[in-house]
Amino acid sequence: MIKIGAHMQISGGIENVPENTLNIGANSFQVFVHSPRTWSVKEPDKESVEKFIKNVSGLNFKKENMLVHSGYLINLASPKEESWEKSFTLFSEEIKIACMYGIKYYNFHPGSHLGEGKEYGSDKIARSIDLFFKDNEDKDIFLLLENVASKGNTIGGTMSELGEIIKKSSFGDRVGITYDTCHGFDSGYDIRDREDTERLLSEIDKYIGIDKLKMIHLNDSKFDLSAGKDRHEFIGKGFIGDSGFRNFLSFDKFLNTTMILETPGDDDAHSEDIRHIKEDILKC
């Protein structure tokens, strides 16, 4: 059985996410732990944590199929001391909340060097990771760097850029990656093409290590290859298309990795995307 799910809303209470996930035909999910476009985050109350943990185990969710996505304001590569401080504080708080909920994977975007260069940026991200683990070695958390659409000063559009960060960290054994198909397509990885998908796999293995690929964000793209726009589309309705996903998922490593949809719409739309993948793309 494939491991698939979606980014789920927590507005109805995070404790209801496991059940809402089952209701869309999924067995995996991603959540934010607070409003992702703000700096404010508060510790969850004990009751919601207990209910969440009870529901996760009662409904048999596996640890490898749940993850927290970081807030969007975090930039661990920032050369501006004040914004780096705020980023690091929020990053640390979000991870601690993930741990309270018993969620093992924390996904974040590498960040932007704001003109200081990729070398500077990857150094700073690696040092931030090290700083966190130096004080939190006991935490049961595994960090996932997400590939992003290559544009401007962003770091992490290519597998080699993600690999650089992991290599520079002293805690690289506690860091892996999420591969986002829309962002990868934006950065020139053409998963509609068999040979280019092989290139992607071999780059992951060469620069990162294939075992470090822990999650896939399964998104179609509203724009064509290498556009760098980062606009997600329903599965099959964008430039990657059904045949593109059929090619991508014909590779066992991708098919067997937990897939999370970040496609437009709500639970109903995600439910339809999941049905479409299972019945029309995979025919299972």
Ligand code: MN
């Ligand atoms: Mn993301």
Ligand code: MN
């Ligand atoms: Mn993503």
Ligand code: ZN
């Ligand atoms: Zn995106």
